[in-house]
Amino acid sequence: MGRERYALASREFLGSAVDLEETYAWGVAELDRIIAEQEAVADLIKPGATVEEAKAVLNADPARALHGTDELVAWMQKLSNAAVADLAGSQFDIPEIMRTLECKIAPTQDGGIYYTGPSDDFSRPGRMWWSVPEGEDSFTTWAETTTVYHEGVPGHHLQVATATYQRGLLNNWRRNACWVSGHGEGWALYAERLMDQLGYLSDPGDKMGMLDGQRMRAARVVFDIGVHLELPVPARWGSGTWTAEAGLEFLRANLDISAGQLDFEFHRYLGWPGQAPSYKVGQRLWEEIRDARALRDGAAFSLRDFHTQALNLGSVGLDTLKAALLGS
Numbered sequence: 001m002g003r004e005r006y007a008l009a010s011r012e013f014l015g016s017a018v019d020l021e022e023t024y025a026w027g028v029a030e031l032d033r034i035i036a037e038q039e040a041v042a043d044l045i046k047p048g049a050t051v052e053e054a055k056a057v058l059n060a061d062p063a064r065a066l067h068g069t070d071e072l073v074a075w076m077q078k079l080s081n082a083a084v085a086d087l088a089g090s091q092f093d094i095p096e097i098m099r100t101l102e103c104k105i106a107p108t109q110d111g112g113i114y115y116t117g118p119s120d121d122f123s124r125p126g127r128m129w130w131s132v133p134e135g136e137d138s139f140t141t142w143a144e145t146t147t148v149y150h151e152g153v154p155g156h157h158l159q160v161a162t163a164t165y166q167r168g169l170l171n172n173w174r175r176n177a178c179w180v181s182g183h184g185e186g187w188a189l190y191a192e193r194l195m196d197q198l199g200y201l202s203d204p205g206d207k208m209g210m211l212d213g214q215r216m217r218a219a220r221v222v223f224d225i226g227v228h229l230e231l232p233v234p235a236r237w238g239s240g241t242w243t244a245e246a247g248l249e250f251l252r253a254n255l256d257i258s259a260g261q262l263d264f265e266f267h268r269y270l271g272w273p274g275q276a277p278s279y280k281v282g283q284r285l286w287e288e289i290r291d292a293r294a295l296r297d298g299a300a301f302s303l304r305d306f307h308t309q310a311l312n313l314g315s316v317g318l319d320t321l322k323a324a325l326l327g328s
Helices: 003-014 019-047 051-059 070-087 140-152 156-165 171-178 179-197 204-228 244-254 259-271 277-300 303-311 316-326
Strands: 065-067 101-105 113-116 126-130 138-140
Touching: 003 019, 003 179, 003 204, 003 277, 019 051, 019 070, 019 140, 019 277, 051 204, 051 303, 070 259, 101 259, 101 303, 113 156, 126 138, 126 156, 138 140, 138 244, 140 156, 140 179, 140 204, 156 171, 156 303, 179 204, 179 316, 204 259, 204 277, 244 259, 244 316, 277 303, 277 316, 303 316
Parallel strands: 101 126
Antiparallel strands: 065 138, 113 126
């Protein structure tokens, strides 16, 4: 796409103009850091195991297996309900009307998990949907625990339902229509890491699942910016400048997904520049804003109050979020 057009696309998805070369370098370092973290967790799962060997151990564990969509839905609902019950009033302000989140099997069979927000009056609650491909009937909890937090609470459900609830603060467009990718998806990745920091991913398998998702999002930053700006390939992953062909091998090494999903992701990055990096870059900006607020407030800083104030703004560009929360 070239640097000039890519900068515009990135700014549109983030609501913030970032230094692309610096962000690329950060993405490379972040990917390396996540891989090292995965290797440490793999050693907890099986001493001396590689990441791939540790995943094989997790996949073979019957205690982490679900059979059939009925078991899948029941597991999702139980985990979601527990998160709402634990976090409401302790880590987040969650009004009673927002505490219902339904977990369902989607009517489609495309694969993936997604969230739909509540109706304006909450007569239809927020819902988490799993689109199960035809013929797929076995699932692993270790890979998807973090996804439930991403789509549910404290992820998209808390974020979207809070905006819908705040009729007195936000207009209808801000409550039910506006969506800035870097803000929304950045918050969901922020929520995944937050749940680890709060102790909800202390099980090494569940943490490996979270790290797998974070690794995919970091790899997106590297390839998406690298290929469109024709930047140098990091030495760990090759040489020369990024090409589509080199990128496919890089993605294959870092995205633990099916061949069909990999093909989709590869073409997504080539044809929708700047969108996929907004997830991980958005997370980075959310964390930077939180840390700056904590530094500014010192002993008076309240993480719960920070989250409440931030979510009550609805979906906004990340520069706007920073100005609203830091006054700059």
